Amino acid sequence: MRHLLSTKDLSRDxxxxxxxxxxxMSDVQLREVKKLPTLRGKTVVNLFFEDSTRTRISFxxxxxxxxADVINxxxxxxxxxxxxxxxxxxxxxxxxxxxxxxxxxxxxxxxQLLADSGWIDAGIVxxxxxxxxxxxxxxxxxxxxxxxxxxxxxxxxxxxGVSVLIVGDILHSRVARSNLWLLRTLGAEVTFVAPATLLxxxxxxxxxxxxxxxxxxxxxxxxxxxxxLRIQSERMNAAFFPNPREYARVWGLDDExxxxxxxxxxxxxxxxxxxxLEISSRAADSAQSTVIEQVANGVSIRMAxxxxxxxxxREGSA
Amino acid sequence: MARIVLQQADIARALTRISHxxxxxxxxxxxxxxxxVPTRGILLARRIADIIDQIExxxxxxxxxxxxxxxYRDDLAHQPTRATQQTQVPAGxxxxxxxxxxxxVLFSGRTVRSALDALNDxxxxxxxxxxxxxxxxxxxxPIRADFVGKNLPTSTKERxxxxxxxxxxxxxxxxxxxxxxxxxxx
Amino acid sequence: MSTQYLIVGATLPDGxxxxxxxxxxxxxxxxxxxxxxGAAMIDANGLIALPGLVDLHTHLREPGFEQSExxxxxxxxxxxxxxxxxxxxxxxxxxxxxxxxxxxxxxLGDAAGYATVRPIGAVTVGLAxxxxxxxxxxxxxxxxxxxxxxxxxxxxxxxxxRRALEYVKTxxxxxxxxxxxxxxxxxSQMNEGALSSELGLAGWPAVAEESIIARDVLLAEHVGARLxxxxxxxxxxxxxxxxxxxxxxxxxxxxxxxxxxLTEELVRSYDARFKVNPPLRRDEDVLAxxxxxxxxxxxxxxxxxxxxxxxxxxxxxDHAAFGMVGLESALSVTQTALxxxxxxxxxxxxxxxxxxxxxxxxxxxxxxxxxxxxPANITLTDPSASSTFGLANLVGKSRNSPYLxxxxxxSVRHTxxxxxxxxTDGVLVDxxxxxxxxxxxxxxxx
Numbered sequence: 026m027r028h029l030l031s032t033k034d035l036s037r038d039x040x041x042x043x044x045x046x047x048x049x050m051s052d053v054q055l056r057e058v059k060k061l062p063t064l065r066g067k068t069v070v071n072l073f074f075e076d077s078t079r080t081r082i083s084f085x086x087x088x089x090x091x092x093a094d095v096i097n098x099x100x101x102x103x104x105x106x107x108x109x110x111x112x113x114x115x116x117x118x119x120x121x122x123x124x125x126x127x128x129x130x131x132x133x134x135x136x137q138l139l140a141d142s143g144w145i146d147a148g149i150v151x152x153x154x155x156x157x158x159x160x161x162x163x164x165x166x167x168x169x170x171x172x173x174x175x176x177x178x179x180x181x182x183x184x185x186g187v188s189v190l191i192v193g194d195i196l197h198s199r200v201a202r203s204n205l206w207l208l209r210t211l212g213a214e215v216t217f218v219a220p221a222t223l224l225x226x227x228x229x230x231x232x233x234x235x236x237x238x239x240x241x242x243x244x245x246x247x248x249x250x251x252x253x254l255r256i257q258s259e260r261m262n263a264a265f266f267p268n269p270r271e272y273a274r275v276w277g278l279d280d281e282x283x284x285x286x287x288x289x290x291x292x293x294x295x296x297x298x299x300x301x302l303e304i305s306s307r308a309a310d311s312a313q314s315t316v317i318e319q320v321a322n323g324v325s326i327r328m329a330x331x332x333x334x335x336x337x338x339r340e341g342s343a
Numbered sequence: 344m345a346r347i348v349l350q351q352a353d354i355a356r357a358l359t360r361i362s363h364x365x366x367x368x369x370x371x372x373x374x375x376x377x378x379x380v381p382t383r384g385i386l387l388a389r390r391i392a393d394i395i396d397q398i399e400x401x402x403x404x405x406x407x408x409x410x411x412x413x414x415y416r417d418d419l420a421h422q423p424t425r426a427t428q429q430t431q432v433p434a435g436x437x438x439x440x441x442x443x444x445x446x447x448v449l450f451s452g453r454t455v456r457s458a459l460d461a462l463n464d465x466x467x468x469x470x471x472x473x474x475x476x477x478x479x480x481x482x483x484x485p486i487r488a489d490f491v492g493k494n495l496p497t498s499t500k501e502r503x504x505x506x507x508x509x510x511x512x513x514x515x516x517x518x519x520x521x522x523x524x525x526x527x528x529x
Numbered sequence: 530m531s532t533q534y535l536i537v538g539a540t541l542p543d544g545x546x547x548x549x550x551x552x553x554x555x556x557x558x559x560x561x562x563x564x565x566x567g568a569a570m571i572d573a574n575g576l577i578a579l580p581g582l583v584d585l586h587t588h589l590r591e592p593g594f595e596q597s598e599x600x601x602x603x604x605x606x607x608x609x610x611x612x613x614x615x616x617x618x619x620x621x622x623x624x625x626x627x628x629x630x631x632x633x634x635x636x637l638g639d640a641a642g643y644a645t646v647r648p649i650g651a652v653t654v655g656l657a658x659x660x661x662x663x664x665x666x667x668x669x670x671x672x673x674x675x676x677x678x679x680x681x682x683x684x685x686x687x688x689x690x691r692r693a694l695e696y697v698k699t700x701x702x703x704x705x706x707x708x709x710x711x712x713x714x715x716x717s718q719m720n721e722g723a724l725s726s727e728l729g730l731a732g733w734p735a736v737a738e739e740s741i742i743a744r745d746v747l748l749a750e751h752v753g754a755r756l757x758x759x760x761x762x763x764x765x766x767x768x769x770x771x772x773x774x775x776x777x778x779x780x781x782x783x784x785x786x787x788x789x790x791l792t793e794e795l796v797r798s799y800d801a802r803f804k805v806n807p808p809l810r811r812d813e814d815v816l817a818x819x820x821x822x823x824x825x826x827x828x829x830x831x832x833x834x835x836x837x838x839x840x841x842x843x844x845x846x847d848h849a850a851f852g853m854v855g856l857e858s859a860l861s862v863t864q865t866a867l868x869x870x871x872x873x874x875x876x877x878x879x880x881x882x883x884x885x886x887x888x889x890x891x892x893x894x895x896x897x898x899x900x901x902x903x904p905a906n907i908t909l910t911d912p913s914a915s916s917t918f919g920l921a922n923l924v925g926k927s928r929n930s931p932y933l934x935x936x937x938x939x940s941v942r943h944t945x946x947x948x949x950x951x952x953t954d955g956v957l958v959d960x961x962x963x964x965x966x967x968x969x970x971x972x973x974x975x
Binding site: 033110111112130133134135138154155156157158196199202226228231 | 721722723724725726727728729730732734798799800840843844845846847848
């Protein structure tokens with residue numbers, strides 16, 4: 026692997042290798058010495074054009090636990106906010122010898138642009154681009170599901186037969202897209218549940234079930250996993266739905282719907298949550314919820330990805 | 344081209360001798376942890392533990408773990424990326440224990456160096472020993488084995504192939520003439 | 530100083546072979562075995578002669594955006610592409626909404642001499658879509674503007690569009706509408722479909738174009754005005770246009786070469802060279818547009834030549850500018866998409882790229898069929914050529930061509946404007962020489 030730009034193009038073997046390496050990285054998290062010398066002398070740049078403290082510190086911790094030097098390059102307050110182009114930024118980082126660039130950008134396709142442009146010869150990790158993809162989030166979600174379902178016997182396994190409901194703002198969600206492609210590659214069944222205004226145009230051609238009614242979906246799909254997506258505040262007044270109250274009533278995972286899930290159904294949320302809107306506090310804090318595990322697993326997944334992208338002989342790993 | 348240097352019976356005898364030597368130097372099997380280096384080192388560690396348990400039936404079962412050294416290698420940047428393997432430390436950890444690292448072939452010593460670093464991050468053993476089935480020489484670091492199944496003088500162009508029944512469907516150690524690409528070695 | 534030319538052995542659009550003598554800006558003799566009589570000989574064996582190409586939709590960028598293109602550089606690109614006349618869109622800075630701006634653009638074109646430049650006037654002041662610009666003044670100016678367009682923006686206010694259609698009737702003009710519902714296309718980045726959803730780029734739905742076309746053909750019918758629709762891009766637009774023409778509405782339609790050849794699949798690369806407005810559509814749309822050309826629903830091919838500097842394209846997709854250069858590649862793309870595929874013949878190419886746009890734009894001198902006495906606006910192209918389109922093919926200021934690296938058919942070899950050469954053997958004639966010929970032509974014909 027040279028870059029990690031999307032899950033759409035990730036093969037099953039590569040996906041399972043990442044998950045398996047993440048298992049080993051996860052073991053390291055339990056040790057007293059949580060650091061590995063693997064990426065000593067390598068430089069990882071967190072290039073964040075969009076604020077996301079959670080994702081940034083997760084990548085930062087992952088890189089540091091692999092002994093890489095980490096530079097955080099935030100677009101705010103930098104030359105980028107003064108109009109410097111992505112090209113100039115990339116060439117600057119290349120000149121400084123960055124080995125890996127973790128990029129978060131509001132423009133879909135920016136990571137691919139960096140990877141294809143020739144401006145920089147570093148391994149590129151997509152940390153979320155526009156409404157396109159967020160591959161490490163999908164990998165940590167799959168990792169979390171696999172651990173809950175297969176436990177200590179997870180290594181080498183996929184998610185065959187696992188049924189996943191993804192509920193909420195699919196339209197604007199890079200997490201939903203990355204999850205769909207990866208979960209399908211790993212053999213899971215995916216159903217999107219959302220009002221029609223929040224489903225992507227043409228989603229009926231995607232390999233996912235489409236439903237509008239969350240109650241019917243819970244009853245009929247009998248899901249192993251329910252993943253709730255965040256409703257961004259800027260959507261609330263843009264005619265996607267009448268108001269937050271109606272949204273919560275129809276598409277929120279409230280206490281009553283939580284009670285109707287199987288006791289072993291996993292409740293997931295990529296965070297940050299709007300408690301009381303898409304998910305109730307009781308659902309978020311229940312034993313079925315993996316919200317905290319997802320955060321911990323995020324570090325393991327990102328360590329695995331950085332290790333696989335940056336440790337080998339980069340000439341030979343085209 | 345391949346020349347067999349250890350047959351099944353030779354390997355069995357070597358492991359039995361190593362087991363006795365470990366028990367003798369450790370004065371029994373207490374506070375002993377065998378840590379195999381993947382892949383074949385783990386198999387050899389398990390066999391040695393089984394033999395030790397037969398020799399000392401009244402002691403607690405000998406503790407065995409595995410130690411993946413991939414993340415500690417000094418040649419990561421010069422090789423295609425490797426998948427990692429699981430590190431398993433027996434319950435009770437390695438603090439204050441005598442850890443015997445077990446590997447199939449000792450060559451440059453770099454794997455052992457990586458293993459010592461990896462062990463360091465897992466805890467603080469009382470002592471660390473090294474057991475290998477074959478020592479083929481050509482050390483590049485000041486490292487020597489405490490327990491050796493067989494010393495095999497080789498040229499650097501030759502390859503040592505260790506095959507064990509659990510993974511390879513055969514039980515033998517052979518030397519191959521030229522730098523032909525085969526599995527394992529060190 | 531006027532040069533006589535003898536074009537030998539050219540294949541005319543109707544398939545016949547003929548020699549053509551050019552003198553004093555006109556075709557003076559036609560036949561076979563013509564004697565040189567001191568004329569410069571052009572060996573046109575194997576070449577197709579077309580009436581000089583007319584582009585009803587060019588962005589020359591001057592005044593205001595001279596880093597992208599100037600009237601001189603844009604008309605050089607036109608000459609290299611076989612064009613002898615271009616209609617310059619109004620979205621300059623300042624906008625071409627007064628007689629002063631259109632006269633300036635026209636005189637820059639006259640001075641350069643590579644092609645006849647016909648300015649298009651803005652429909653509304655500053656393209657703001659609020660009140661009509663000085664349409665009468667522009668029509669009566671020295672530039673004699675006959676085509677009005679807010680291209681780049683849609684005249685979306687229904688009442689304003691009605692008034693514009695009515696008002697230009699007064700001057701025998703035509704409104705060229707850029708059909709795009711602005712609310713349905715806010716922040717749009719590419720064709721709306723499963724692919725835009727996958728790539729995470731905001732969609733530009735076909736209905737945003739089709740609904741405006743449907744409204745405007747009905748308005749044109751209602752007020753009895755002439756209407757031209759710019760750059761049709763969807764199968765639905767072809768259907769609406771086919772219905773309007775069957776109903777007898779006085780409407781014409783244009784399609785760009787890129788919408789006849791390229792599809793949205795190219796956007797997968799996130800390479801902003803493929804970012805254009807209206808966006809590249811699906812395979813089905815390309816096929817429907819070709820069928821629309823074949824059955825006459827679509828009247829003309831126009832380039833929508835839209836130059837941008839490198840920095841406007843060398844960036845994130847949604848930061849990049851819309852538009853592609855197209856003058857240099859138009860004839861090759863037309864041949865590749867329509868002629869090589871057997872959809873149209875060279876007679877149709879002459880109509881689509883010369884006769885029909887000249888008629889819509891009320892442009893004299895481009896409606897000829899090589900009769901003796903016709904103005905000598907002539908393009909000679911080699912249809913047997915096939916080559917990789919490269920930077921060397923781009924002679925304008927900008928390099929934002931989607932065809933770089935693609936194999937295209939045909940190669941424009943010679944272009945004659947007003948009887949003088951602007952392109953010889955595929956090489957542009959020197960600017961000073963062209964300018965001198967242009968001055969001479971104006972003094973004898975002006």
